[in-house]
Amino acid sequence: MDILIVDDSKLNLNIAQDMLIENHIQCSIVLANSGEEAISILDKMHIDIVLLDIVMPGLSGVEVLKIIKSSDKYKNTNVIMLTSLRDKSILKQCFELGASDFINKPIDSTEFIARIKASIREIFYKESLEGAFKMVSSKNKKLSEANKTLRETQFYITQKEKIVAVGELAAGIAHELNTPLGYVSSNFEVFKKDIEKVKDIITMYHDLISQMNALGIENGDIKNAVDKIKNEEKSVHLDFVLEDLDGLIDESKDGVDKAAEIVRVLRNFAEIEFEPNIKLNDLNSIIEEVLLITSSEYKGKITVEKNFKDIPMVSCSRGMISQVLINIMTNAFQFVKISYLEKGGKVTIETSNDDKYVICRVVDNGPGIRPEIMNRIFNPFFTTKDVGEGTGLGLSVAYDIVVNKHNGQLVVENNKPSGAIFTVKLPFDYD
Known part of the structure; x- marks a missing residue:
């Protein structure tokens, strides 16, 4: 406890000091x-109680009291006025300015x-209350943070369950589509072979008719039958049909193959992974699959440019990456479509590698x-989208997967003159 006694009378200073010591x-x-x-003393050191004479030359006690109570630095300092005055208005002014007590001279x-003892007790009580308040505030802050974490965790678990449900649904749909696609693909192979056989037979018929004409066979019934076949061929444009069949079959087969590829990618993506399943993977191949899955976001709207280098295989979880x-x-x-589509929206995807990482930009x-x-975009639940349009988990999940689950790097920077660059670095040696 530090007590400052202020009085222009050395006698009063000594009396007050002796009383404190004697008691x-x-x-x-x-x-x-x-x-x-x-x-000057108050500026240099901490003081708990000031015993302040009211009437002094220079700065009076009232003026010193005003200075003390006008500064937050001395807000916990108790001021007791020392006075021989009997003017209650002066005492009233001192109490209004913040004096805690007075002592008569x-x-x-x-x-x-x-x-003095009452003032000391007041200070102890005040410190105890402040300590209790700080403790309660600290606990309240921790409870608030715990509550926030609980809400976020609950939301995350809900989203995780939704992802699992979507994954299961996608896997089921992919499985159901895969079977008929298999039938169609297999049937196309058989159909193509059968068409070739039919074309061979039709060619043989044409050769036979040509030979008959060359031999001059004049049988009326045969001639009528041949004329009927020729007329029928003209009416159905048989030559065009036969020429077009190969193209139609090839295009249909390509369509079935693309559908099968989409189903394959969908099945791979549907295998939700919450722990890394590390294998050697081709990052270029993963990107191609992702572009296939997200094609509805950019086809016919945004130019996607691919600058793929011949990069080595990298150990990673295919589903997570x-x-x-x-x-x-x-x-x-989404951001290109919203803001820059009319200026020619463009997204460029580049791959490369250095001595340590396989890199995608x-x-x-x-x-x-x-x-x-x-510095906030990778924070969980942070989003610049409107309410209901984004969960704020996408980039947070991406950061967690790359940095925490793959020991890699995920860096963002602004592009010149406009746009953003996201760089994913995956190490060759996964530990």
């Missing part, structure tokens, strides 16, 4: 002969010690990322 008040005592000296030992690239590319497509010419939110 065993546990404190450090500092003396000041003027208001100016008191302010000449100083009476019993009154003096009683008021697919999720990362889907989240990043979908964001790029997704570059768009959208609006870019505002500098003030650059």
Whole structure:
């Protein structure tokens, strides 16, 4: 406990100091002969209680009191006025300014010690209350953070369950589609072979008719039958049909193959992974699959340019890295469509490698990322989209997968003159 006694009378200073010592008040005592000296001492050291004479030359006690109570630095300092004045209006002014008590002069030992002890108790109570308040505030903050974490976790679990449900649904649909696609694909192979056989027979018929004409066979019935066949061939444009059949079959077969590829990719994507299933994978192949899945986001709307290098295989979880690239590319497509589509929306996907990493860069010419939110975009539940349009989990999940589950790097920066660049780096050696 530090007590400052301020009085222009050295006698009063000594009397007050002696009373504190004689009554065993546990404190450090500092003396000041003027208001100016008191302010100087308060600026240099911590003081708990100020015993302040009201009437002093220079700065009066009232003026010193105003200075003390006008600063937050001294907000916990108790000020007890020392006065021989009987003017209650002065005391009233002092209490209004923030004085906690007063002591009459000449100083009476019993009154003096009683008021000092009361002030000390007040300080202890105040400190105890502040400590309790800080503890309650700290606990309340922790509870609020725990509650927020609980809500976020609950939301995440809900989203996770939805992803699992979507994955199961996608896997079921893919399985159901795969069977008829298999039939159709197999039948096309048989159909193509059968058509070739039919074309061979038709060619043989044509050869036979040509030979008959060359031999001059004049049998009326045969001639009529041949003429009828020729007329029928003309009416159905048989030559054109036979020429077009190969193209139709090939195009149909390509369509079935593409549908089968979509189903294959869908089945791969439907295998939701919450823990890494690490295998050697071709990152270029993963990107191609992701572009197939997200094609509805950009086809006919955005130019997608691929600059793929011949990169080595990398150890990674195919499903998880697919999720990362889907989240990043979908964001790029959406922001380009919203803001820069009329200017020629473009997303460029580049792959390369250095001595340590296989690298994928997704570059768009959208609006870019505002500098003030650059360091927040990977935070869970942070989103710049309207309520109901985004969960704020996409980039957070991507960051967690790349950095925490693959020991890689996920970096974002703004592009010049506009747009953003997301760089995914996956290490060759996965530990």
